Amino acid sequence: MTTKPAAATARATVYGYPRQGQSRALKKAIEGYWKGRITADALHATAADLRRTNWQQLTDAGINEVPTGDFSYYDHVLDTTVMVGAIPARHREAAEADALDGYFAMARGTQDVAPLEMTKWFDTNYHYLVPELGPDTVFTADSKKQVAELTEALALGLTARPVLVGPLTYLLLAKPAPGVAADFEPLTLLDRLLPVYAEVLADVRAAGAEWVQLDEPALVQDRTPAELTAATRAYHDLGALTDRPKLLIASYFDRLGDALPALAKAPVDGLALDFTDAAAANLDALAAVGGLPGKRLVAGIVNGRNIWINDLAKSLATLGTLLGLADRVDVAASCSLLHVPLDTAAERDIEPQILRWLAFARQKTAEVVTLAKGLAHGTDAITGELAANRADLAARANSPITHDPAVRARAAAVTDTDARRCQPYAERAAAQRAHLGLPLLPTTTIGSFPQTTELRTARADLRAGRIDTAAYEERIKTEIQEVISFQDKAGLDVLVHGEPERNDMVQYFAEQLTGYLATQHGWVQSYGTRYVRPPILAGDISRPEPMTVRWTTYARSLTSKPVKGMLTGPVTMLAWSFVRDDQPLGDTARQVAFALRDEVNDLEAAGTSVIQVDEPALRETLPLRVADRPAYLAWATEAFRLSTSGVRPDTQIHTHMCYAEFGDIVEAIDALDADVISLEAARSHMQVARELAAHGYPREAGPGVYDIHSPRVPSAQEAAELLRAGLKAIPAERLWVNPDCGLKTRGWPETRASLENLVAAARTVREEL
Numbered sequence: 001m002t003t004k005p006a007a008a009t010a011r012a013t014v015y016g017y018p019r020q021g022q023s024r025a026l027k028k029a030i031e032g033y034w035k036g037r038i039t040a041d042a043l044h045a046t047a048a049d050l051r052r053t054n055w056q057q058l059t060d061a062g063i064n065e066v067p068t069g070d071f072s073y074y075d076h077v078l079d080t081t082v083m084v085g086a087i088p089a090r091h092r093e094a095a096e097a098d099a100l101d102g103y104f105a106m107a108r109g110t111q112d113v114a115p116l117e118m119t120k121w122f123d124t125n126y127h128y129l130v131p132e133l134g135p136d137t138v139f140t141a142d143s144k145k146q147v148a149e150l151t152e153a154l155a156l157g158l159t160a161r162p163v164l165v166g167p168l169t170y171l172l173l174a175k176p177a178p179g180v181a182a183d184f185e186p187l188t189l190l191d192r193l194l195p196v197y198a199e200v201l202a203d204v205r206a207a208g209a210e211w212v213q214l215d216e217p218a219l220v221q222d223r224t225p226a227e228l229t230a231a232t233r234a235y236h237d238l239g240a241l242t243d244r245p246k247l248l249i250a251s252y253f254d255r256l257g258d259a260l261p262a263l264a265k266a267p268v269d270g271l272a273l274d275f276t277d278a279a280a281a282n283l284d285a286l287a288a289v290g291g292l293p294g295k296r297l298v299a300g301i302v303n304g305r306n307i308w309i310n311d312l313a314k315s316l317a318t319l320g321t322l323l324g325l326a327d328r329v330d331v332a333a334s335c336s337l338l339h340v341p342l343d344t345a346a347e348r349d350i351e352p353q354i355l356r357w358l359a360f361a362r363q364k365t366a367e368v369v370t371l372a373k374g375l376a377h378g379t380d381a382i383t384g385e386l387a388a389n390r391a392d393l394a395a396r397a398n399s400p401i402t403h404d405p406a407v408r409a410r411a412a413a414v415t416d417t418d419a420r421r422c423q424p425y426a427e428r429a430a431a432q433r434a435h436l437g438l439p440l441l442p443t444t445t446i447g448s449f450p451q452t453t454e455l456r457t458a459r460a461d462l463r464a465g466r467i468d469t470a471a472y473e474e475r476i477k478t479e480i481q482e483v484i485s486f487q488d489k490a491g492l493d494v495l496v497h498g499e500p501e502r503n504d505m506v507q508y509f510a511e512q513l514t515g516y517l518a519t520q521h522g523w524v525q526s527y528g529t530r531y532v533r534p535p536i537l538a539g540d541i542s543r544p545e546p547m548t549v550r551w552t553t554y555a556r557s558l559t560s561k562p563v564k565g566m567l568t569g570p571v572t573m574l575a576w577s578f579v580r581d582d583q584p585l586g587d588t589a590r591q592v593a594f595a596l597r598d599e600v601n602d603l604e605a606a607g608t609s610v611i612q613v614d615e616p617a618l619r620e621t622l623p624l625r626v627a628d629r630p631a632y633l634a635w636a637t638e639a640f641r642l643s644t645s646g647v648r649p650d651t652q653i654h655t656h657m658c659y660a661e662f663g664d665i666v667e668a669i670d671a672l673d674a675d676v677i678s679l680e681a682a683r684s685h686m687q688v689a690r691e692l693a694a695h696g697y698p699r700e701a702g703p704g705v706y707d708i709h710s711p712r713v714p715s716a717q718e719a720a721e722l723l724r725a726g727l728k729a730i731p732a733e734r735l736w737v738n739p740d741c742g743l744k745t746r747g748w749p750e751t752r753a754s755l756e757n758l759v760a761a762a763r764t765v766r767e768e769l
């Protein structure tokens, strides 16, 4: 079937592009600047070079309109803070002395001033710096960066569209500045902020922008009627400006929901909507409001946050249904390509046939261009691309890698009993008490001990072939000996082996599981100059052999105390990997859960009586819309129980969570049915202990009494104080004593001192019972 030329004007665009360059030149330049190795001018030159290369890549691929202003030295929300002049008082002096150093001070702090807080950008693994606002905040426009980058692109003869974080999203992501009442709502500053946006819009217009993109991903979350009214008013006001470019309001990461009718009616010139599967509801919603007559619709149809090739024929069909719903339909990736690696062509270790299933930023750009061409000129114009795409999709669908009959049979046969411990908690608790013989307020740690330079060097040496496996493993054993001997002497009750063999808590397991792929160059920005290489859940998952048993067993041979086995849970394995898009997430989670279940059972069979399955990411992959949460929590908690329910009643299952507030998932924490949970709690002064208690949480818990995020050593008195606060919520029979999280980023001196203080605190408070 062929379609007629349909939308001769369809253009291809993207909202943003990876910043770092193929060999991470930006990271190197910025870190070089921090260390005083290169000048600011050299850094600026590298950055300008990267922007030019990126625009060139986009243009060569056939992108008609390139984004500008999406580039950043650290974070685009921080750039927005600078753009609206909301620099916190404590950073103002530094920013006035030197804009660049002031910028990095806000991002990273200095000896004397704390940085802005960092948190997750919606449900991605990118972190932004949280704006700090208060009733006294004065906004002033600073369009320098936007104007400069636009001017660079225009000078290259390109059609360019500045991309800005929109005013609603900016305010909705902000928090009250230190010293401001906690119930202060940044959104009340909207009227003060809009004139500043008006000024920036006028400036980029004067610099030659025909269009500007205002990103409003906050509008895909549940919003109150007041927030929606604010959005309507903001875009009414900005739309009414006379001296402005055309306004494109961009949404992504989900459907717009109630915000769609509001934005459709706003006097703006275009709307960008997410049309990937997860946001498919946008299609009906758009039709229901009668489309966008007289407006531009940008269809985000190529998934900008996964790494799989697009189904071009299916996308083209969707795009076809959009024609007629707007004045003009353009094609884009669903969100900034910042969330994917740059180029699959750099991957040499992935089999060529499998590489054809993958699309990173460059490949996604090509898909966007192909779809725009197909939309404009009909399928005849892209027959070659469609045929190749069909073949690649079929190869993936029919590959033995994506269909392992044994894995599928096992998942299909799962019963309710598989995901339930064989005895209820109260009976298990008694059996565990008898079996483990621990004191009241037992002390333990979360798993990792300092990852020293020597350990990292040993790993690099092994990779480079400078040492052999035997030498490397000797090194690991020595480390385990030291970690065990320290804990024994310090008087901890449940020991760990310290995780010295792990480069990363997800990657370590991914490398050992069949069905996972690792990339060589698949770097994605996590925050600032920190980039991660998420592994890829590419096929059906199975565990060819035990992954951790020998290390835990070795550690146990060195002490008479119980040693905790340590695994990463199924939800976290998914959250920090690229996931399959050809089956429901819950199915992938279940496969990973079975592989972990085998490991848990093997640990037990080898004599391990305490096994911890970490789920730090359970909270962070919670869907943006409340309505979508129950389904997620159902499969997520089932996967955890599936991995941990194959053990005897007297084997104690621990879990661990951090990085988040847990108030809204206490029920899910309960549904994990873990015997013990450790949680980050020191900085919130045991808030989570009170939340668990309020819920009537019946099991044991270790709210952290040692904030491991800084080298600061908590005194024994301080830890004891937190412990007493914990005791007010959780009875002594069910309270554990532990740090907030693992110690891998800490040094040995502060680790030793802190843990000794933690043990002393437990002893003091035990005496008071």
Ligand code: GLN
Pocket (backbone or CB within 6 Å): 446, 447, 448, 499, 505, 566, 614, 616, 656, 657, 658, 741, 742, 743, 744
């Ligand atoms: N067991 C892991 C560690 O101690 C847990 C890490 C985490 O929660 N992020 O490092």
Ligand code: ZN
Pocket (backbone or CB within 6 Å): 446, 616, 656, 657, 658, 659, 740, 741, 742
């Ligand atoms: Zn943690």
